Amino acid sequence: MISSPIQDSITKCYHCGEACIDNTICFDEKKFCCQGCKLVYEVLSENDLCSYYQLESFPGESQKAKKSRSNRFDFLDDQDVQNQLLDFNSADESHVTFLIPMIHCASCIWLLENLVQINSGIISSRVDFLKKKVQVKFDSNKISLKELVTLLSTIGYEPKINLADQGRNSKNTLDKKLITQLAVAGFCFGNMMLFSLPEYFSEAQLLGKGFKGLFNYLNVILALPVVFYAAGSYYSSAWNSLKQRRINMDVPIVLGIIALFFYSLWEIFINQNAGFMDSLGGLIFFLLLGKVYQQKTFSTLEFERDYKSYFPIAVTKLVQDQEKVVPISKLEIGDLILIRNEELIPADSILLSPRANIDYSFVTGEEVPVSKSKGETIYAGGRQLGDPILLSVQKMPSQGYLTDLWNNDAFDKEKSGNLEPLANKISGVFTWAVLSIAFSAFIYWSLQDFSLAVKAFSSVLIVACPCALAMSTPFTLGNTLRIFGKGKLYLKNASVIEKMAQVDTLVFDKTGTLTSPANAKIEFIGEPLTQETKRILKAMVSKSTHPLSNRINHWLGGIESISIEDFKEIKGFGIKGIYQGEQIRLGSSEFTGFPYQVELIDGNLVFLTIGEIPVGYFHIQSGLRPCAPSIMQQLEGDYNLHLLSGDQNHEQISLREKLGEKVEFNFDQSPNDKLAYLSKLKNQGYHTLMVGDGLNDAGALQASEVGIAVTEEVSHFSPASDAILDASVLEKIPDFLAFAKANRTIIKMSFLLSFAYNVVGVGLAVQGLLSPIICAVLMPLSSISVVVFTTVTTNLVALKKGLIKLKQD
Amino acid sequence: MEVIFLLIGVSLLLAGGFLFLFFKAMKGGQFDDDYTPSVRILFDSQKNKVKKDQPTKPKSYE
Numbered sequence: 001m002i003s004s005p006i007q008d009s010i011t012k013c014y015h016c017g018e019a020c021i022d023n024t025i026c027f028d029e030k031k032f033c034c035q036g037c038k039l040v041y042e043v044l045s046e047n048d049l050c051s052y053y054q055l056e057s058f059p060g061e062s063q064k065a066k067k068s069r070s071n072r073f074d075f076l077d078d079q080d081v082q083n084q085l086l087d088f089n090s091a092d093e094s095h096v097t098f099l100i101p102m103i104h105c106a107s108c109i110w111l112l113e114n115l116v117q118i119n120s121g122i123i124s125s126r127v128d129f130l131k132k133k134v135q136v137k138f139d140s141n142k143i144s145l146k147e148l149v150t151l152l153s154t155i156g157y158e159p160k161i162n163l164a165d166q167g168r169n170s171k172n173t174l175d176k177k178l179i180t181q182l183a184v185a186g187f188c189f190g191n192m193m194l195f196s197l198p199e200y201f202s203e204a205q206l207l208g209k210g211f212k213g214l215f216n217y218l219n220v221i222l223a224l225p226v227v228f229y230a231a232g233s234y235y236s237s238a239w240n241s242l243k244q245r246r247i248n249m250d251v252p253i254v255l256g257i258i259a260l261f262f263y264s265l266w267e268i269f270i271n272q273n274a275g276f277m278d279s280l281g282g283l284i285f286f287l288l289l290g291k292v293y294q295q296k297t298f299s300t301l302e303f304e305r306d307y308k309s310y311f312p313i314a315v316t317k318l319v320q321d322q323e324k325v326v327p328i329s330k331l332e333i334g335d336l337i338l339i340r341n342e343e344l345i346p347a348d349s350i351l352l353s354p355r356a357n358i359d360y361s362f363v364t365g366e367e368v369p370v371s372k373s374k375g376e377t378i379y380a381g382g383r384q385l386g387d388p389i390l391l392s393v394q395k396m397p398s399q400g401y402l403t404d405l406w407n408n409d410a411f412d413k414e415k416s417g418n419l420e421p422l423a424n425k426i427s428g429v430f431t432w433a434v435l436s437i438a439f440s441a442f443i444y445w446s447l448q449d450f451s452l453a454v455k456a457f458s459s460v461l462i463v464a465c466p467c468a469l470a471m472s473t474p475f476t477l478g479n480t481l482r483i484f485g486k487g488k489l490y491l492k493n494a495s496v497i498e499k500m501a502q503v504d505t506l507v508f509d510k511t512g513t514l515t516s517p518a519n520a521k522i523e524f525i526g527e528p529l530t531q532e533t534k535r536i537l538k539a540m541v542s543k544s545t546h547p548l549s550n551r552i553n554h555w556l557g558g559i560e561s562i563s564i565e566d567f568k569e570i571k572g573f574g575i576k577g578i579y580q581g582e583q584i585r586l587g588s589s590e591f592t593g594f595p596y597q598v599e600l601i602d603g604n605l606v607f608l609t610i611g612e613i614p615v616g617y618f619h620i621q622s623g624l625r626p627c628a629p630s631i632m633q634q635l636e637g638d639y640n641l642h643l644l645s646g647d648q649n650h651e652q653i654s655l656r657e658k659l660g661e662k663v664e665f666n667f668d669q670s671p672n673d674k675l676a677y678l679s680k681l682k683n684q685g686y687h688t689l690m691v692g693d694g695l696n697d698a699g700a701l702q703a704s705e706v707g708i709a710v711t712e713e714v715s716h717f718s719p720a721s722d723a724i725l726d727a728s729v730l731e732k733i734p735d736f737l738a739f740a741k742a743n744r745t746i747i748k749m750s751f752l753l754s755f756a757y758n759v760v761g762v763g764l765a766v767q768g769l770l771s772p773i774i775c776a777v778l779m780p781l782s783s784i785s786v787v788v789f790t791t792v793t794t795n796l797v798a799l800k801k802g803l804i805k806l807k808q809d
Numbered sequence: 810m811e812v813i814f815l816l817i818g819v820s821l822l823l824a825g826g827f828l829f830l831f832f833k834a835m836k837g838g839q840f841d842d843d844y845t846p847s848v849r850i851l852f853d854s855q856k857n858k859v860k861k862d863q864p865t866k867p868k869s870y871e
Binding site: 051055106109110113127128129130131176179180183184187190191211214218 | 813814817820821824825828831832835836841842844845848849851852853
């Protein structure tokens with residue numbers, strides 16, 4: 001808790017830099033806040049790795065909350081698990097890549113790359129800082145995978161081990177192919193320009209006839225890799241779209257490429273003239289450039305996660321009273337499992353222990369734990385807080401109440417919205433227009449001069465090739481993607497922007513999305529609290545990490561605490577302490593011994609007793625984010641608004657008051673209901689955008705045309721979605737939507753611009769006047785001016801909407 | 810002027826060589842991580858890390 005500015009007089013832990021509050025541990029003339037931090041230092045100093053502390057001050061992370069159970073990595077001895085985790089395995093060398101979220105500074109890189117000094121079984125290790133990954137090569141005869149992970153977690157770098165995230169690097173190889181194509185196109189284009197230059201200025205004549213021929217043939221040779229390799233993706237895309245009887249942007253492009261290539265061949269070999277090979281190279285090079293620009297990816301974010309990447313990969317199973325750690329995939333119905341503090345429940349189970357205290361925050365977005373008693377069903381996805389509990393598995397991990405969502409069809413297929421990119425709509429019309437102009441010109445000229453007719457026909461196809469048209473979309477979208485990224489809305493890919501511009505229905509999840517624990521509404525009911533009681537409470541709640549304690553702490557504000565004795569926190573029940581001989585208890589009604597029942601309508605109750613006297617209780621409701629009403633107000637004019645909530649409907653009246661009349665409320669929605677609701681809207685012909693946060697919204701996010709996951713911390717877990725939004729900029733949703741719409745206008749305007757070029761070009765072409773030099777000038781000029789236009793206008797609009805600021809960075 | 814034939818050949822070979830080197834570098838993963846090496850280069854190597862009182866502190870990396 002950092003409530004006041006830290007003064008220099010406060011002792012800071014040498015390892016993590018946190019203020020040492022309770023008991024400072026001195027070791028080696030250094031001060032540590034806890035045993036964990038000291039332990040890390042000990043390991044590092046023994047191995048002569050203290051440079052760690054000199055590269056950055058306080059590089060470590062507090063080790064206070066560290067779990068110390070020794071057998072928690074036992075599942076790593078399982079051969080199946082090892083096979084899935086290891087990148088490479090041979091008799092004396094194994095490679096493994098870990099994701100370590102803790103990596104944050106230069107010291108981290110240094111330490112992790114010097115692991116070899118701690119254990120000689122490690123051959124080498126290499127950090128990828130931006131991806132927060134470390135690749136370790138080790139000798140499995142000297143150090144096992146389990147020992148390696150244990151070692152990492154001892155020095156404070158516990159890897160996040162996740163089977164679902166393994167082997168997901170196929171995305172990058174696709175990118176590489178595009179880059180290779182671009183490099184080939186660039187190389188050939190550059191050289192072709194050089195060889196074509198003499199032709200433009202009639203210098204070739206001076207060099208003699210031999211050179212002219214040579215330059216042309218060299219151009220043909222250089223054009224071959226461009227046409228047959230670099231442009232490859234356009235052919236397949238155009239072919240696929242034709243097979244579906246549709247015309248996408250790539251069809252006219254391919255038409256242009258074919259016309260350029262074969263007409264140039266004809267010119268060079270039959271007529272001994274210069275062809276348009278340089279223009280062809282330039283066309284493909286610029287097109288690929290646009291494609292690369294559009295592919296901005298946020299490599300640290302993961303948009304495809306399902307529940308498997310959230311669930312643990314192993315669980316402690318009880319077999320004849322013996323604890324055994326097994327991978328989740330080997331769990332069977334009827335198994336007894338032991339879930340310890342902070343561990344996740346992997347399958348729907350029945351509680352066998354008397355009490356459990358389950359935190360469902362990742363599932364519902366509500367962070368206050370729910371109390372469960374013996375015999376109740378506990379759904380997968382919850383996290384136990386407090387003492388270990390015993391459960392009997394009722395359903396396979398993949399068949400649970402929550403995980404069943406992923407068996408829905410919506411997850412099987414790629415998202416198929418009925419929203420078509422603007423460029424595809426236009427290209428159909430465009431292609432037919434170009435073809436008809438070309439044929440008219442052909443027929444007109446063929447009456448007089450057949451060779452001129454062929455020239456006019458191919459010239460039209462060449463010049464009307466929608467280079468500028470095809471580039472305006474990727475550059476506008478690519479730029480918008482970057483602007484959104486700066487505004488903390490991270491999109492999966494550029495096509496999401498076009499979909500965002502076309503949605504007409506917005507669906508919001510309530511808990512965790514529109515409401516936030518930070519805006520909790522707290523009421524104390526009972527005898528008014530005296531100043532002294534408040535100070536006692538402050539002392540108690542500031543020592544507890546329970547979310548309700550945090551909220552009460554927040555509510556109490558800057559009241560100075562008073563010292564109390566014998567403070568204890570009993571997980572799942574409450575906290576207690578002694579002040580002036582009297583026991584103060586704060587927590588559940590049975591814990592505090594509150595004599596009478598209070599009917600809970602909504603939210604949570606926290607009872608307070610001093611001695612044996614019941615003083616009263618706190619009624620805590622999670623409140624709406626302050627920006628929620630204004631978001632609704634800004635959006636209600638243009639969109640249909642819906643609100644889905646897993647809660648009961650007793651808040652409806654107050655919500656309606658705040659959010660306005662136009663929002664359609666739906667309460668009591670299970671994860672599957674939410675999915676069905678979105679599918680229903682879609683079937684009714686609405687274009688939907690869903691804003692949600694927890695795993696319970698995963699189905700709805702998938703079923704919507706655009707799914708936006710809201711998260712407090714973007715690098716943390718978020719369900720599969722099209723976009724991830726930082727919760728702090730939720731109020732900007734209307735701006736983001738408006739900007740996506742403005743984008744569409746910008747694309748349309750740049751289409752007009754490139755049409756203007758086409759009119760000039762086609763005008764020349766139908767008269768049979770097009771020469772290689774005109775083509776070589778007109779083509780890059782139109783492309784570049786379109787790129788400049790879209791870049792400048794998107795930035796201007798973003799600036800006007802306040803999505804970017806001048807002088808950033 | 811016949812030297813131009815030779816020059817063209819040389820220039821194409823040279824440029825092709827660069828293209829080849831670029832592919833090799835890309836395949837070798839040199840462009841995968843464009844941040845960490847900039848930090849790594851600033852670390853003192855193990856040999857001259859014989860305990861100094863004031864180890865050279867790298868400048869900020871941000």
